[in-house]
Amino acid sequence: MSTPFPRPINFRDGRVDMSHGSGGRAMAQLIHELFVTHFDNDYLRAQNDGACFPLPAGSGRMVMATDSHVVSPLFFPGGDIGCLAVHGTVNDVAMAGGRPLYLSAGFILEEGFPLADLKRIVISMAQAAKEAGVPIITGDTKVVEKGKGDGVFINTTGIGIVPPGIDLAPSKIRAGDAILVSGMLGDHGVAIMSLRENLSFDTAIQSDTAALHDLVATMLAAVPEIRTLRDPTRGGLATVLNEFALAARCGMLIREPVIPIRPAVNAACELLGLDPLYVANEGKLVAICPAERATELLALMRAHPLGADAAIIGEVIEDANHFVQMETAFGGRRMVDWLSGEQLPRIC
Amino acid sequence: MKYIDEFRDGETARSIAALIAAEAQPQKSYRLMEFCGGHTHAISRYGLLDLLPAQVRMIHGPGCPVCVLPIGRIDSAIALASTHKLILCTYADTLRVPASGGLSLLKAKARGADVRMVYSADDALRIAEENPSREVVFFAIGFETTTPMTAAVIQQAARRSLSNFSVFCNHVLTPAAMQHIMESAADPDAVALDGFVGPAHVSTIIGSAPYEAFTQRYKRPVVIAGFEPLDVLQAVLMLVRQINAGRSAVENQFSRAVSAAGNIKAQAIVSDVFELREAFDWRGLGEVPLSALTIRSAYSAFDAEQKFSIAYRQVADPKACECAAILRGHKHPADCKVFGSACTPEQPIGACMVSSEGACAAHYTYGRHKVMAIRATGVAA
Amino acid sequence: MCLAIPARVIALFGEDRARIDLAGVQKEISIALVEDVAIGDYLIVHVGYAIGKIDPEEAAETLATFAAMRATHEGALPLTPPLA
Numbered sequence: 001m002s003t004p005f006p007r008p009i010n011f012r013d014g015r016v017d018m019s020h021g022s023g024g025r026a027m028a029q030l031i032h033e034l035f036v037t038h039f040d041n042d043y044l045r046a047q048n049d050g051a052c053f054p055l056p057a058g059s060g061r062m063v064m065a066t067d068s069h070v071v072s073p074l075f076f077p078g079g080d081i082g083c084l085a086v087h088g089t090v091n092d093v094a095m096a097g098g099r100p101l102y103l104s105a106g107f108i109l110e111e112g113f114p115l116a117d118l119k120r121i122v123i124s125m126a127q128a129a130k131e132a133g134v135p136i137i138t139g140d141t142k143v144v145e146k147g148k149g150d151g152v153f154i155n156t157t158g159i160g161i162v163p164p165g166i167d168l169a170p171s172k173i174r175a176g177d178a179i180l181v182s183g184m185l186g187d188h189g190v191a192i193m194s195l196r197e198n199l200s201f202d203t204a205i206q207s208d209t210a211a212l213h214d215l216v217a218t219m220l221a222a223v224p225e226i227r228t229l230r231d232p233t234r235g236g237l238a239t240v241l242n243e244f245a246l247a248a249r250c251g252m253l254i255r256e257p258v259i260p261i262r263p264a265v266n267a268a269c270e271l272l273g274l275d276p277l278y279v280a281n282e283g284k285l286v287a288i289c290p291a292e293r294a295t296e297l298l299a300l301m302r303a304h305p306l307g308a309d310a311a312i313i314g315e316v317i318e319d320a321n322h323f324v325q326m327e328t329a330f331g332g333r334r335m336v337d338w339l340s341g342e343q344l345p346r347i348c
Numbered sequence: 349m350k351y352i353d354e355f356r357d358g359e360t361a362r363s364i365a366a367l368i369a370a371e372a373q374p375q376k377s378y379r380l381m382e383f384c385g386g387h388t389h390a391i392s393r394y395g396l397l398d399l400l401p402a403q404v405r406m407i408h409g410p411g412c413p414v415c416v417l418p419i420g421r422i423d424s425a426i427a428l429a430s431t432h433k434l435i436l437c438t439y440a441d442t443l444r445v446p447a448s449g450g451l452s453l454l455k456a457k458a459r460g461a462d463v464r465m466v467y468s469a470d471d472a473l474r475i476a477e478e479n480p481s482r483e484v485v486f487f488a489i490g491f492e493t494t495t496p497m498t499a500a501v502i503q504q505a506a507r508r509s510l511s512n513f514s515v516f517c518n519h520v521l522t523p524a525a526m527q528h529i530m531e532s533a534a535d536p537d538a539v540a541l542d543g544f545v546g547p548a549h550v551s552t553i554i555g556s557a558p559y560e561a562f563t564q565r566y567k568r569p570v571v572i573a574g575f576e577p578l579d580v581l582q583a584v585l586m587l588v589r590q591i592n593a594g595r596s597a598v599e600n601q602f603s604r605a606v607s608a609a610g611n612i613k614a615q616a617i618v619s620d621v622f623e624l625r626e627a628f629d630w631r632g633l634g635e636v637p638l639s640a641l642t643i644r645s646a647y648s649a650f651d652a653e654q655k656f657s658i659a660y661r662q663v664a665d666p667k668a669c670e671c672a673a674i675l676r677g678h679k680h681p682a683d684c685k686v687f688g689s690a691c692t693p694e695q696p697i698g699a700c701m702v703s704s705e706g707a708c709a710a711h712y713t714y715g716r717h718k719v720m721a722i723r724a725t726g727v728a729a
Numbered sequence: 730m731c732l733a734i735p736a737r738v739i740a741l742f743g744e745d746r747a748r749i750d751l752a753g754v755q756k757e758i759s760i761a762l763v764e765d766v767a768i769g770d771y772l773i774v775h776v777g778y779a780i781g782k783i784d785p786e787e788a789a790e791t792l793a794t795f796a797a798m799r800a801t802h803e804g805a806l807p808l809t810p811p812l813a
Contacts, residue, residue: 194754199467201756267349267752271774272467273704273732323716330577331358332395334714340693340704344440345467347494347776348385348413348705348731349752351735351771351783354792363799386731439776468777470759493731496762497778549731552773552781578795604788605735605773605781614762614780 005029014115021109021143034119035139038126039105043137051137053102060164065092066157074121074151077191078206079282081154082124087211087282088233089158090132094213095229095285097168097220098160103129105139105156110149121152132211134158160213166220170288172227173248177316178294180287182215182301183309184208185237186265189279189343199272199345205264210283215306219287223297227288231281238277238336240286241324244316251319254336256329260309273346277326278339288316351604355576356394364581365399372588378404380587381677382545383526385412385705386575392710394577404584407677408707410525410632411547413490413518414441415675415699415706418631419663421518422447425487428516429453429461432656434483437472440465442489445702448663453487469497473504476513485652486515493549495519495641496614499621502643502650514652517643520628522550523558524639529676530566532633541677543587545580546572548602555610559598567596574602621647629662631699632675671698674707681708688712733775735783738768749774 009029019026036044043051055062069085079087086103093100105125109118129136136156187208194203212231220226232240237259241252261276269276283306289297294312301307314326324336372378382388388408391397397406410416422445429436436453443454443465457463462482466472469486476484488498498515505513526544546559551572559570569590573583583601590597600606621644628640643651652658665671669691670684681687681700691697693709700708736749736756745761749772759778760766772779 201754203754205753263349264753267754270349270352270734271736271751271754271756328394329358330356330361330394332398334393334395335716337693337713337716340709340713344443344465346441346704346732347439347467348441348490348703349735350737351788354795357795360795360799364795367798384731470777491731493733493775493780496780497759497776500759500761500778547731549733549773549775549780552733582791582794601791604784604791611762611781613764617762 005032009033009115011115011119016109016111016113016115016118016143018111018143018145021141027141030141034122035141038122039129039136040126041135041137043135051102053137056161060166061162063093063096063098063160063162064157065089065096066155067092068153068155070150070153071192072150073192073195074117076195076207079209080121080124081152082121083128084209084282085154085156086125086128086132086134087209089156090134090211090213091231093158093160094216095168095231096160096162097166097216097229098162099217100132100134100158100160100213102159103134103136103156105136105154107139107141108149108153109141109143110151111143111146113151118152128211132213163220165224168226168228170228170244170247173244173250173288173316174227175250175316175318176291177227177288178291178312179241179252179254179314179316180289180294180298180301180310180312181237181260182212182285182287182307184260184262184265185232185281185284186261186269186276186279188282189236190265190268192280193268193272201268201271203264203268205262205268208281208283210306212283212285212306215301215304216285218300218304219297222300223289223293225290225293226297227290229285229287231285233282234280235339236276236278236280237286238275238324239339241336242338244288245319245322245324248316249322251317251322252314252324253317253327254314254324255327258311259313260311274343277336278343291315352576355574355578357578360578361394361399361581364578364585368404368581368585368588369401371585371592372401372404373592374403376403376591377542378588378591379407379540379542380404380545380584381407381409381529381541382580383409383411383522384547384550384575385415385703386548387545387573387580388412388707388710389705390575390577390580392714395714396577396580399581400584404588407541408674409529409677410630410675411491411522412703412705413494413520414445414703415671416520416630416632417442417445417489417518417699418629419447419665420629420661422453423663424658424660425516426451426453426456426461428485428652428656428658429463430456430459432483433462434485435462435464435475435479436485436487437464437466437475438487439489441703442487444696445699446696469501473501473510473513476505476510480512482512484513486513487518488515489518491520491522491547491550492553495622496553496618499617502621502647503617505650506647511649514650514655515643516652516658517622517641519622519641520630521639521641522547522554523562524636525630525633526562528633528636528639530568532676541568542591543569543571545583545587546570546598548573548575548579548605551602551606551610553611553614555608556598556600556606557608557610563596563598569596569599571599572602572606574605629660631665632672666697669698671700674700681711684708688716731775733773733780735771736774738766738770738772741766741768747772747779
């Protein structure tokens, strides 16, 4: 059989060059030998510019979410930008109560980026998509000149179905509701920071990057009264709670001793002068549910592998100022304010 | 975490607080200045004020290196990075400090200046070695705690004959600032002080001895304290006892990390590289004689002020801003008109709002709910 | 000011370098500013340098004082000043 690509791409020590984004033979070859090969589904094999797909019969509303991934470093303990790009968008769909169906993937590659690294990322993405049961059915590749990117950026968009009867929104939060988290906080942020130039420290902490849609489906099936869900990514738990408080026009009161945080995450934060409540997660969720369902929901979450360390960490309270407050382990109450600027390591 | 968690025990805190309440005499006033931002941070974060009786008042001091750095010095750093096109390395703490013309190092970076955040002075030296064709300046700030590292990298740069590395030195001295605060107490609207919670890690370096002259001269007790909440409370108790007894001695609560003589090895490195500066302009305090360090002539090749002819230009603080009075302990953050309205951690006007251990930022971040509650109920703060 | 954290020395290297551990987080730091560092010491770490050592006896004494305060605070007994 004749092939337009007699010589296979050198994924051992080849590099991305401008031709990989030019629309010509090199780009077609990259799409075939890398993306179609690994993402591997009928939609991609159809080689259309877009993907047409059927909708499940009798379904409710649709949800669409998009997320651009620009993480540095690209490979980190517990994951890489590839699986992160899948998990991040799957989770955004799931937090709306949706069952994710399909993903798109847009790559922006920097000229000179090693093809071996790109292949590693794509295989990781393909595996994450397969594990999540959410195929990547359409995509795009662009190449920018060296110095105009940071290796690789990946945008993913997800489409999902929200089952009838599910309508999550922070505005539904009421005073008295319970606040739950699905597990240990701050792992992703600390894993990333441990590799940052200048900060470098060694820790067994791995990124928690994971697709949460199965956990969410389990939760919603049993407790459809859940008010809202959100994944505490950038800005961490503190940011999500402040967003909820503002949207619901109420206050939040959490209890420091019951917030699940690994000792090593606390230690890394002590060293860098950071607060773990503001550190990013990629495989955790915050759930608000009516207090009378909280115990049942917690038991369900703990029975799921991605919710083993779940905890009820506090409750929604009435507060005209929409403050998030925390009862500290020390005994006393302090504010957990919006993050100011970026979380940067402090010396003083 | 050993040597951390034991010093954050809430039950013990309440025991110490009960002793303070029992021993602080109702008719007496105990106006105590915690010099360091580290203490300010602990007091705010752990809500220690709630544990103290009304007659024990904590007054925030100027011990936050970011807060006392005057606008003119930040302007010079920005000028270095943008005009001289060099690599300016800085601790992250300085990045958001407001400078003239609405700029900050972070904003200058967004406009193309090559400003790099470092976690250690060593990183600045490494960047210089990796970029032999570029000039690299380390924007050195901090009190005595942070000074020895700067001295150590200057010594290393000299040993390695690095010609593209220099330091813009802004290191300042604690005892001089404490003395200045007591001198300005003659000022009619100055707040009277009855005692000092002395620095923690600064004292690890300089020891407890340098405060002896201070206590003798000003007849005010100084208790050196660690930065954990129990350290602060124990120091307050020790101060209350000294004041009750009419004593004014240097006492050391932080004995696990501070000796009388301090870290002699670090002191030797510092005095090899640095000498006293005639005067330094502190934000809030103004010109304070012999309160800062400058690089000795033997190391002048590594002095960015000489290498790039940096001329210091004094810039007045924004008019609405009460930072100066707050840094001297004359006013409380809530007394400032712009606190929490025009001046917030996102849009800081004054330096006290920039650093998370600045008096205003600590108060805004951890204590705002109480101020709002007080304002809402119409009770005067 | 001056964020510094006590951490345990777990290894010593040449050129004044040491590895410290804080609850499972490890980092290489400079010990150029301190003398006589041994494995097992707790160093006070600031911007990648040790600035001093924790004196375990003094720490134990401070903690013992705290324990005494916990035991006696209700009676508000006049305690002698805990540390000279």
